[in-house]
Amino acid sequence: MYDVTSIQNLKKDVLYFVAKASFEGTLEEERDLIPEKMIEGPEPTFRCCIYKEREIVRQRIRLAEGKAPGAEDDGNIVQVIKSACADCPISSYVVTNNCQNCLGKDCIKACRFGAIEPGHTRSRIDPQKCKECGMCAKACPYNAIAHVSRPCKDSCPVDAISYDEYGVSVIDEEKCIRCGQCAAKCPFGAIGTKTWITNVIADLKAGKKVYAILAPATEGQFGKDITMESWRQAVKKVGFEDLIEAGICKAENAEKVLRMMTEELHTHPRKNTREELMKLAKLYSKNKVAAALRGIHWIR
Numbered sequence: 001m002y003d004v005t006s007i008q009n010l011k012k013d014v015l016y017f018v019a020k021a022s023f024e025g026t027l028e029e030e031r032d033l034i035p036e037k038m039i040e041g042p043e044p045t046f047r048c049c050i051y052k053e054r055e056i057v058r059q060r061i062r063l064a065e066g067k068a069p070g071a072e073d074d075g076n077i078v079q080v081i082k083s084a085c086a087d088c089p090i091s092s093y094v095v096t097n098n099c100q101n102c103l104g105k106d107c108i109k110a111c112r113f114g115a116i117e118p119g120h121t122r123s124r125i126d127p128q129k130c131k132e133c134g135m136c137a138k139a140c141p142y143n144a145i146a147h148v149s150r151p152c153k154d155s156c157p158v159d160a161i162s163y164d165e166y167g168v169s170v171i172d173e174e175k176c177i178r179c180g181q182c183a184a185k186c187p188f189g190a191i192g193t194k195t196w197i198t199n200v201i202a203d204l205k206a207g208k209k210v211y212a213i214l215a216p217a218t219e220g221q222f223g224k225d226i227t228m229e230s231w232r233q234a235v236k237k238v239g240f241e242d243l244i245e246a247g248i249c250k251a252e253n254a255e256k257v258l259r260m261m262t263e264e265l266h267t268h269p270r271k272n273t274r275e276e277l278m279k280l281a282k283l284y285s286k287n288k289v290a291a292a293l294r295g296i297h298w299i300r
Contacts, residue, residue, distance in 0.1 A: 007186075007187075007188075010046075010056075010060070010189060011060070011189070011192070013038060014034075014038070014060040014061060014064055015064055015195065015197060017030075017034045017037065017038065017061075018034070018061055018197060018198065019197055019201060021034070022197070022198045022202070023201055023205070025205075027198065031061060032058075034057065034058075034061060035053075035054035035055075035057040035061075036054065038054075038057050039053045039054045039057060052083060055083045056081060056083050056084045059081045059082075059083055059084075060081065060192060063081075063193065063194050063195065064195050064197050064198070065196075065197075066195065066196035066197075067194070068194075069082065069083075069192070070082060074173045075173060076171060076173040076176055076178075077178050077193050077194050078171055078176055078178055078180065078182065078183060078192075078193050079171070079191070079192060079194065080168065080169050080170065080171060080190060080191055081189070081190050081191065082168050084188050084189060084190035085169050085186075085188065085190035085191075086166075086167070086168065086190075088150050088167065088169075088188070092130070092132045092147060092148060092149055093125055093130060093132060093136060093137060093145055093146070093147055093148070094125065094145070094146055094148050095107075095122050095124060095125060095144060095145055096144050096146050097122070097144075098142050098143060098144035099121075099122035099123055099142065099144040099145075100122075100142055100144070101118070101119070101121055101122050101123070102141075102142075104141070105118065105123070106139040106140060106141060107136040107137075107139055107140050107145060108123065108136075109139070110135040110138070111135060111136050112133075112135070113129050113130070113131050113133075114129060115129035115130040115131070115136075116136055125145075127167075134147065150169070151182075151185040151186060151187060152169055152182040152185055152186045152190075152191060153169070153182075154185070155181040155182055155184070156181060156182055157177070157179065157181065158175050158176070158177055159175065160172045160175035160176040160177075169182075169190070171191075180193065204238070204239040204240070205239075209241040210239070210240050210241060211240060211241055211242055211243070211244050212231075212235040212240045212243045212244070213243070213245075213246050214228070214231060214244075214245060214246060215245075215246045216245055216246065218231065219231075228243070228245060231243055
């Protein structure tokens with residue numbers, strides 16, 4: 001039986017098996033066998049059955065290869081693993097066991113959309129009609145209606161997450177800023193990111209000069225003894241040419257970039273939108289570090 005004590009363990013193990021098979025040149029033969037190696041069965045560990053667990057692993061393998069977990073790919077790096085996204089409540093408001101099925105039915109009277117109906121033991125909210133106004137919860141004298149929100153949607157700073165008719169989360173690729181908050185907050189590990197780890201390994205095996213880029217925040221996350229220098233030695237042993245810190249721009253240069261962007265927005269007020277701001281940020285960032293990074297072989 002596969003011992004999964006955290007979502008991180010599942011993610012790391014998938015990457016390990018994919019990376020190992022890629023280095024050994026056996027990924028084509030091993031790809032369909034990895035789910036069974038990880039989920040031996042016969043008893044499930046973290047889902048309803050081993051077949052669902054294996055399907056989740058299979059879709060994570062696709063993410064590791066830089067593909068969408070399913071047949072459709074909108075091009076976004078952040079993707080919903082549909083087989084894993086099925087256990088969160090569809091409606092934001094749910095009737096709990098505190099409901100006394102009272103005769104007053106204040107909840108039904110408070111709803112202006114006809115979304116609540118009486119039940120045999122308690123009232124019921126129709127998620128298709130519910131507008132999430134919260135009036136029913138305020139009206140209930142027993143506080144029997146709870147507001148249940150999805151962690152992925154709550155964590156998104158740009159409101160890029162909605163749900164389809166089956167309650168599966170949907171990410172709006174045009175709104176998404178790829179911050180990864182939804183993936184970090186989902187308690188079911190139902191949102192992941194493409195890694196292109198197989199592309200990196202292919203270039204390493206081909207003898208190309210590949211550079212690893214780490215954010216400054218990486219230092220200290222794995223203990224006081226794990227420094228940028230120890231990371232540099234580790235990635236070189238794997239086959240990378242060298243390591244570059246993402247914080248390559250000095251503080252004074254960052255201030256200059258911010259000043260340039262502010263002046264641009266002041267001169268052209270119509271550019272003061274999220275889309276224009278992102279364009280400027282990318283433009284100035286590229287110009288600032290282009291000279292320092294010229295000649296480096298990039299893998300997206």
